Amino acid sequence: MPPLTPPASSASSPAQPPSSRDALVLALRAAGCVFAEEEAELILDAASTADEAAAMARRRAAGLPLEHVVGWAEFHGLRVGVEPGVFVPRRRTEFLVDQALAAVPHASVVVDLCCGSGAVGAALAASLGPVELHACDIDPVAVACARRNLAEHGGHAYAGDLFAPLPDRLRGRVDILAANVPYVPTDEVPLLPSEAREHEPLTALDGGGDGLDVLRRVAAEAPLWLAPGGRLLVETSERQSPAAVEAFARSGLTVRVARDEELSAHVILGAAFR
Structure with a gap:
């Protein structure tokens, strides 16, 4: 890095x-x-x-x-607090933030799923201005870190599995659903740099057999939470993009793929129109 x-x-x-x-x-x-x-x-x-x-x-x-x-990482112009055991936000994920801002520039309800330190949610809130901001992660250490990073934006962070801890009142109201899901195939986790393997939570890295287990779960449930015109954005690899697009389409989302070759960033965007 x-x-x-x-x-x-x-x-x-x-x-x-x-x-x-x-x-x-x-x-x-x-x-x-x-x-x-x-x-x-x-x-x-x-x-x-x-x-x-x-x-x-x-x-x-x-x-x-x-x-x-x-004790901090630079992300999208912010200093985001991080601590041992918390996933370090990658600079390529700034592309996901930029894509979200371009797609829904007037978003008022934002959810940062698989939030880690809360870097994506904090960056979106800093750019959008006052928003209703929610974040969740399965790792309680990450959630505690995210709460500190989101506090100045009035954000809320919850511990739990994907959508489970989110308030039911958010169903059908989310304008930006940013999900920086784990997408490294299980067999490839041992090939990651030691900094990631030894110091970041496995739940933030391991995406299952083909790396898309969590992405498929997010795509399947996202339409229940998105507002009309809302967007689901997920980062993945170029190799995984076709299967990720298929998962989005299967859930009824209108799909687009965005790429930044310089950052080696690939983001799948799913739009809910109903």
Whole structure:
């Protein structure tokens, strides 16, 4: 994963002693961190003391994702809080957010399904303005993290399996249903980078035999929740797109596929018209 972008305020921060920075860079480089210099700057910016910076560098060198080390991830122009055990939002998922905003620019009810840290919901709310925002995830650790990230947007986060914890009053009212479902085929999970395999929840990665088990469940139930003209958006891979399109069509949604080659992002959009 590319490194976090150094915050704009770091340029005006007091200069760190070269020896401290150099020591961190050397430690990170020795651990195989490709962007050691940039990561050292982020750690120094996040740490209150030299000892804390050294401890953070040790955790990073041991394989903890940088975002878990510094406590935040950059996503769609926001700093989204993350913590160990919570899925780190990927930059390619910003494309899903952009597609949702373009498809339903005046959305008033937003649901972030399989929300993880709540990054997608927070990004949508930040761009749309005041919305009724709900998020849910099966992992209670992720839900606690999402609640903190959604608080400033007045959002609500629930723990439970897919739609089950959502209030019934949302049925037929959701304008944007963003579902960043797990879509890695079970047999391919061991091939993921160690940062993901060892430090992110399996429920956020493993999508079943062909990677589309959760996507099919979401597509099947989504029409019950979408408002007329509402959109379901799910990220998947290019290889899985045909089967994902079939699942959307089977549920009665009008389907479109959006791609961003630079980000290697593929988003399936399903529209509910009734």
